[in-house]
Amino acid sequence: MMEVRRPGLQTTVQDTGRRVRALGVPGGGAADPLALRLANALVGNPPGAAALEVTLAGPALRFGADALVALCGAPFEATLAGSPFPPWRAVPVRAGQTLDLGGAARGARAVLAVRGGLEGQEAFGSRSTDLRTGFGGLEGRALRAGDRIGWFPLPPAKPPRAFVSPELRTPTGPHHILRVLPTAEATPDLLAALTGRPFTVSGQADRMGARLGEAVPAPHDPNRISLPNVPGGVQLPPDGRPILLLPDAGTHGGYPTPLALASVDLPRLGQLRPGDRVWLRVVSPEEARAALWHRERAVRGAELALRWWYKET
Amino acid sequence: MTGVTIERLGDAALVVRSPLARELLADLTARPLPGVREAVPALDVLTVLYDPLRVDAGGLSAALRERLARLRPGGEANARTHVLPVTFGGPDLGWCACQAGLSVSDFVRALCGTPLTVAFLGFTPGFAFLAGLPGRLRMPRLSAPRERVPAGSVALGGPWAGVYPRETPGGWRLVGHTDAVLFDPWRPEPVLWQAGDRVRFEVRA
Numbered sequence: 001m002m003e004v005r006r007p008g009l010q011t012t013v014q015d016t017g018r019r020v021r022a023l024g025v026p027g028g029g030a031a032d033p034l035a036l037r038l039a040n041a042l043v044g045n046p047p048g049a050a051a052l053e054v055t056l057a058g059p060a061l062r063f064g065a066d067a068l069v070a071l072c073g074a075p076f077e078a079t080l081a082g083s084p085f086p087p088w089r090a091v092p093v094r095a096g097q098t099l100d101l102g103g104a105a106r107g108a109r110a111v112l113a114v115r116g117g118l119e120g121q122e123a124f125g126s127r128s129t130d131l132r133t134g135f136g137g138l139e140g141r142a143l144r145a146g147d148r149i150g151w152f153p154l155p156p157a158k159p160p161r162a163f164v165s166p167e168l169r170t171p172t173g174p175h176h177i178l179r180v181l182p183t184a185e186a187t188p189d190l191l192a193a194l195t196g197r198p199f200t201v202s203g204q205a206d207r208m209g210a211r212l213g214e215a216v217p218a219p220h221d222p223n224r225i226s227l228p229n230v231p232g233g234v235q236l237p238p239d240g241r242p243i244l245l246l247p248d249a250g251t252h253g254g255y256p257t258p259l260a261l262a263s264v265d266l267p268r269l270g271q272l273r274p275g276d277r278v279w280l281r282v283v284s285p286e287e288a289r290a291a292l293w294h295r296e297r298a299v300r301g302a303e304l305a306l307r308w309w310y311k312e313t
Numbered sequence: 314m315t316g317v318t319i320e321r322l323g324d325a326a327l328v329v330r331s332p333l334a335r336e337l338l339a340d341l342t343a344r345p346l347p348g349v350r351e352a353v354p355a356l357d358v359l360t361v362l363y364d365p366l367r368v369d370a371g372g373l374s375a376a377l378r379e380r381l382a383r384l385r386p387g388g389e390a391n392a393r394t395h396v397l398p399v400t401f402g403g404p405d406l407g408w409c410a411c412q413a414g415l416s417v418s419d420f421v422r423a424l425c426g427t428p429l430t431v432a433f434l435g436f437t438p439g440f441a442f443l444a445g446l447p448g449r450l451r452m453p454r455l456s457a458p459r460e461r462v463p464a465g466s467v468a469l470g471g472p473w474a475g476v477y478p479r480e481t482p483g484g485w486r487l488v489g490h491t492d493a494v495l496f497d498p499w500r501p502e503p504v505l506w507q508a509g510d511r512v513r514f515e516v517r518a
Contacts, residue, residue, distance in 0.1 A: 021353040021362075022338065023504050024434040024441075024496075123498040133438050133479055135498040184320040184328070223471060226435065226442065228353035228360035230326045252355060252435030260323025263365055288324040289365060296366055 001064040002114075004147040005098060008059035012129040012207075013120040013137030013149070014111070015050040020124045021251040027231060028128035028136065029247050031207055031270030032109050034170050034299070035073035039113035041303045042070035042090045042164065044157055044310035049117030050127040050137070052149075054110050056273065058101025059143060061112075067093045067151070068115035068159055074107025074172050074271055088169070090115075090159035107172030107271040108205075116152040131207065132248060160309040168298055170267040173276035178244075178269075179262040179283045179291065180234065186258040193217060194234070194242065194259060194280055201276040202241070207248040210272045215240035219256055226252040232261030232269065234280070244269055244278075262288035264295055317381055319374045327361045327370060329377055334359040335433075335508055336384045337377070346376055354433040354508060356442070392509045395493075397476070398517035399425075399467050403487030405452075409469060413449045421516060424450060424488070429474055429512040439478035439496025439504050443512055446474055458484035465490045467514065474514075489514075 004011075014036065017029025030036035030053050037047045052059075058076050071078060071087045078085035081097040087110070093099060104110070120127040120137045129137030138147060182191055193216035204211035218240035229235075233245040235255040244261070246269055261269065262283060272278070283291075317331045329337065334357050341352045341361070348368030353360045363373055401421045410420035427450065429443040436442075452469040462468070462483035468475050470485030477483055478495040491514075495505045506512065 019351045021351055022434065023438065024436060025438045181323050183322050225356055227355050227358060230322050230362060232323060250436050251353060263325045285324055285370065292365060
C-alpha cells in the first residue's frame with residue numbers, strides 16, 4: 001500500500017490499454033508504452049501490469065510496505081527518503097519511505113512500476129484510467145492527496161544491478177523528428193504543407209491529443225463521414241492546426257487524417273510537451289517496419305535478460 | 314469480389330471498405346485472424362488494427378479479401394428495439410423545425426415517427442450513429458462545435474441522429490434530452506445498444 005502525499009499534476013493508473021474501440025471506448029494505456037514495458041521488466045512484472053503514469057510535475061508517495069519499484073520515461077527529478085533516486089533501474093523501497101518526484105527538464109511523462117503490478121478498477125480487461133468518461137484505475141480519475149493504492153503480491157526478489165541502456169529509452173524533446181506514413185487522404189499539397197516545416201507543440205496537449213501551434217491550409221468537408229481513428233493519427237481540423245492523437249482520443253473522427261505516425265514513434269507522442277518542436281518526416285512502410293523491428297529486438301533482449309534474472313534468483 | 318477496397322492507414326491498420334463491413338466484423342470476432350488486435354466499424358467501413366511485428370499489410374489484406382469473398386449479407390437476427398423517451402426542447406429545436414419547413418410539433422412527430430437503426434458505435438463510449446433520417450430531417454452540422462454538450466442530448470448531424478452519453482464538445486444540432494443511460498462500464502452489458510439494433514424516439518409523457 002502506498003499513500004499519496006502530493007498527487008502531482010496528473011498521475012494516473014495505466015497499463016497497456018483496452019481493445020474495445022468497436023464499442024466507442026478509447027484504447028487508453030500508458031502514453032509512453034515503451035517506458036511502461038521497460039519499467040515492468042525491471043521489477044519482474046509481466047509487460048502489461050498496471051503502473052503509475054506521472055505527468056510534468058510528479059507526486060510524492062509514502063510506502064506503507066517494502067516494495068521494489070522502477071521509474072522509466074522522462075528524466076524526472078526524484079528522491080527516496082531524501083536521497084537521490086536513480087531512474088531506469090529496479091530500486092528497493094522500505095516501508096515508511098517517501099518517494100518524491102519533482103519536475104522533468106525534458107519530456108512529459110514517466111512510468112513508476114511496482115513489483116506485482118498496481119491494483120485498480122478493471123474495465124474491459126484493463127486497469128487504465130479513462131479520465132474523460134471516468135472509469136478504470138482509481139475511480140476513473142487522477143490521484144488526489146490521501147489516496148491509497150495497493151499492489152499485487154509477488155515473492156520478494158533481489159533487484160538486478162542492470163539499468164536500461166540509453167538507446168532503448170524513448171527520446172525526449174525539445175526537438176522531435178516523427179516518422180509518418182501518408183494515408184489515402186494525403187494530397188501532394190497537404191503532404192508538402194505538413195512535412196516541409198517545423199511545428200510547435202501548443203498548450204493543448206493531453207492524453208487525448210497534442211495540438212500543434214501552426215496552421216496549414218486544411219481541406220474542409222463537413223460531409224466527411226466519421227471514420228475510426230488510429231493511434232498516432234494526424235488529424236486536420238478546419239482551422240488547419242494538426243492534432244496528433246494520443247491513447248485517450250475518441251475512437252472515431254470526422255476530420256481528415258492525411259498522415260499516421262509510424263508505430264515505432266508512438267511512444268514519443270507521450271513525451272511531447274508544450275513548446276517542443278516537431279518535424280514530420282515521411283518514411284516508406286518498409287523503413288517503418290525495419291525501424292520497429294530494430295527497436296523491438298533490442299527491447300526483447302532486455303526483457304529476456306531481466307526475466308532470466310528473476311527466474312534465477 | 315466487387316465493391317471492396319483496402320487501404321493502409323499507417324503501418325498498423327488497414328481500412329476495408331465493403332458493404333459487408335458489419336458481417337466481416339462479426340466473422341473476425343468469431344474467428345480471429347492472427348496478428349489482428351481489433352476491428353473497428355464505421356458505415357460500410359471496417360478498420361482493422363494489427364500488430365506489425367506479427368503480420369504484414371499484404372498478407373493481412375489477402376486474408377481479409379478471402380474472408381469477404383465467403384461472406385453473405387447477414388440478417389439482423391439479434392436486433393433489438395430501443396424506445397427512448399425524449400424531452401424535446403433543445404437549443405436548436407426551433408431552428409431544425411424551420412429548416413425542415415415544419416412546425417415544432419410536426420417536426421417532433423416526424424422525428425418520433427422515423428425508425429432509426431444503429432449503424433455503428435464510436436466517438437465516445439456508448440455513442441451510436443443512428444441511420445435512417447429522411448432527407449428533410451437531415452441537419453447540417455454547426456460550423457463551430459459547442460465546447461460542451463450536456464449528457465443525454467439528442468442531436469442531429471448530417472445523415473445521423475445520436476445521443477451524447479456524457480458531456481463532450483459536439484457539433485450536432487440539439488433537439489432534446491433523454492435520461493436513458495447509454496454507457497455504464499459496471500453493467501453486464503455496458504453499452505445500451507449494438508450495431509443493427511432499431512431505435513425510436515418518443516415524446517416523454
